[in-house]
Amino acid sequence: MSSSIEIHWNEAGRLDALLPKIDPAVAGVxxxxxxxxxxxxxxxxxxARTAGGELEALVLAADRIRxxxxxxxxxxxxxxxxxFTNVCFVGCRFCAFSRAPREKDVYFHSFEELQRRSLExxxxxxxxxxxxxxxxxxxxxxxxxxxxxxxKQATPEMHIHAFSPMEVVYGVELTGMPLRDYLSMLKDAGxxxxxxxxxxxxxxxxxxxxxxxxxxxxxxxxxxxxxxRLGIRTTSTMMYGHLESEEHWVRHxxxxxxxxxxxxxxxxxxxxxxxxxxxxxxxxxxxRPGPTRDEHLKVHALSRLMLQGWIDNIQVSWVKMSxxxxxxxxxxxxxxxxxxxxxxxxSRLAGATSGEYLSPEEFHARIRELGRIPAERTTLYKxxxxxxxxxxxxxxxxxxxxxx
Ligand code: SF4
Numbered sequence: 001m002s003s004s005i006e007i008h009w010n011e012a013g014r015l016d017a018l019l020p021k022i023d024p025a026v027a028g029v030x031x032x033x034x035x036x037x038x039x040x041x042x043x044x045x046x047x048a049r050t051a052g053g054e055l056e057a058l059v060l061a062a063d064r065i066r067x068x069x070x071x072x073x074x075x076x077x078x079x080x081x082x083x084f085t086n087v088c089f090v091g092c093r094f095c096a097f098s099r100a101p102r103e104k105d106v107y108f109h110s111f112e113e114l115q116r117r118s119l120e121x122x123x124x125x126x127x128x129x130x131x132x133x134x135x136x137x138x139x140x141x142x143x144x145x146x147x148x149x150x151x152k153q154a155t156p157e158m159h160i161h162a163f164s165p166m167e168v169v170y171g172v173e174l175t176g177m178p179l180r181d182y183l184s185m186l187k188d189a190g191x192x193x194x195x196x197x198x199x200x201x202x203x204x205x206x207x208x209x210x211x212x213x214x215x216x217x218x219x220x221x222x223x224x225x226x227x228x229r230l231g232i233r234t235t236s237t238m239m240y241g242h243l244e245s246e247e248h249w250v251r252h253x254x255x256x257x258x259x260x261x262x263x264x265x266x267x268x269x270x271x272x273x274x275x276x277x278x279x280x281x282x283x284x285x286x287x288r289p290g291p292t293r294d295e296h297l298k299v300h301a302l303s304r305l306m307l308q309g310w311i312d313n314i315q316v317s318w319v320k321m322s323x324x325x326x327x328x329x330x331x332x333x334x335x336x337x338x339x340x341x342x343x344x345x346x347s348r349l350a351g352a353t354s355g356e357y358l359s360p361e362e363f364h365a366r367i368r369e370l371g372r373i374p375a376e377r378t379t380l381y382k383x384x385x386x387x388x389x390x391x392x393x394x395x396x397x398x399x400x401x402x403x404x
Contacts, residue, residue: 004294005056007331015060018053026054030061033305044250044306048298055294062301062333069312070335073386074367075377078360079128079161079339080121084109084147088134090166092211093281094200094242094274098134108136114147115154121342122155125360128379129155130339131162132195141174145189152190159192159379165223166198169215179226187232193379194227196236196266201244202252209243210281221259228265233380236266236311240299241274241291242281249299253306260310267381268313268336271299273320296325297332304333313381318358323366330370336377337363 019027029043039047050058085108088098099106109117118129129151140146144163151160163171163186172182183191200207202217215223224234236256240249253269260266276282276290291299304314315336316329326337342357360376364387367374375386 004051005053005059005297007056007059007297007328015057015064018057018060022053022057026050026057030057030305033308034061034064036309038309039306041250041254044253044302045246047302047305048246048249050298051294055298058301058305059297059332062304063331065304065308066314066333066335069308072371073373073375073383074330074335074337074370075313075375075381075383076337076360076363077128077339077377077379078124078126079130079379080117080126080342081339082109082114082117082129082131082343084114084131084133085136086134087136089137090135090211090214092214093284094210094239094276094279094287096275096278101136111147111150115150117343118151118155118158122158124342126158126340126342127384128159128161128192128339130195130341131160132164132167132197135167135170139170139174141171141176143174144171145185148186148189148191160190161193161195161379162191164195164197165220166215168194168223168227169219179222180230183223183227183230183232187230191232193267194224194232194234196224196234196270199237199252200239201248202238202255203244203248206244206248209286221255224259224265225263228259228263233265233267235268235270235315236260237270237272238299238303239272239274241295242276242287249302250306253303257307257310260307266311267379268315269303269307269311270315270317270338271296271303272317273299275320293325293328296321296329300329300334301332319356327366327370330367330372337367 019030026046029039029046033039047058086097086099087101087106087108121129144167148160151158168183172179175182198215199220200210202220204216207214207216227234238252256266256269273291273296276287281287282289300314313336314334315338316326316334317338318326340358340360364374373386373388376384378384
């Protein structure tokens with residue numbers, strides 16, 4: 001992977017030594033971010049266009065702000081991904097997961113199968129299921145509500161993190177219910193939180209080029225803000241490394257920051273690197289082949305600076321990048337490793353090779369390798385267990401790691 005920088009992350013004082021040597025305009029923006037000031041569009045764009053020493057300073061500043069805001073703990077959630085069907089009529093050009101109804105590898109899991117998977121996950125220690133799927137035509141209008149009820153019946157304590165804003169809009173269309181009533185119904189049926197997926201880039205021109213018939217920016221915002229007002233919290237995401245520009249990153253982050261100021265409903269921000277290999281968007285020549293190393297580092301660092309004080313949990317999506325790249329993103333402002341997942345299909349089918357499951361032990365090893373502290377959290381970022389070094393040493397003497 002080519003890159004313009006080497007990160008001297010463990011060199012004390014490196015940032016302070018670097019700031020006087022780089023472009024003063026970039027140093028000025030970083031100085032203001034380090035003193036907690038909110039960055040505007042021009043600031044963000046200046047940072048988004050850095051390379052070399054300026055990019056290294058951005059990464060180091062993001063790491064320092066991360067330490068000041070959330071400390072050295074890296075969290076993760078024990079969860080299972082359940083993609084209940086891959087049948088979808090939407091046809092997003094960046095998606096290699098969806099299938100037309102008559103293709104030979106289509107599937108549509110029964111509620112019994114979803115219950116079995118949820119129960120199996122619960123017994124393996126998962127406390128969240130993340131449920132999303134394709135959008136099949138002629139879905140039963142109350143399918144999403146009934147799916148929630150089925151999972152709750154099998155696993156009453158399981159937190160259900162389910163349905164992208166696109167699925168919510170489809171459910172509204174199928175039932176003819178007002179959005180607010182529809183979301184309230186899902187909440188009553190057991191919906192815990194919504195994934196803030198389907199955000200891609202919150203710009204209608206870009207969206208039109210990458211997905212054509214999917215929801216527009218105002219529909220996405222409407223679902224998210226209505227959910228927040230009903231007490232349904234959501235994540236927030238951005239897909240980068242396709243045909244967007246740096247301006248889009250900055251506007252996207254500012255829009256998420258504005259929503260957070262209004263509702264306070266986002267739990268985290270998840271940068272999602274575009275996995276290009278088997279997608280029509282890439283094959284047609286319309287997109288870059290996913291993010292470069294510099295872009296991965298820059299997007300994580302930029303989001304830490306632009307969102308500081310508003311969204312302080314920045315997640316690394318380990319399924320969308322190599323192990324090494326994921327580790328490096330933790331040196332660029334990130335503090336959450338996401339979920340263990342078990343059965344991750346969407347990124348794998350687009351060409352990602354990072355696997356379908358990471359055990360808590362693997363998370364612990366990776367996090368300790370960074371000199372940081374692993375902690376299991378709930379979907380809503382309540383710490384379940386911190387695996388501090390002291391606990392680990394004591395447990396390993398007893399021959400059982402991470403038992404406290
Ligand atoms: S991203 Fe979702 S909505 Fe778009 S084609 Fe894939 S499964 Fe369908």
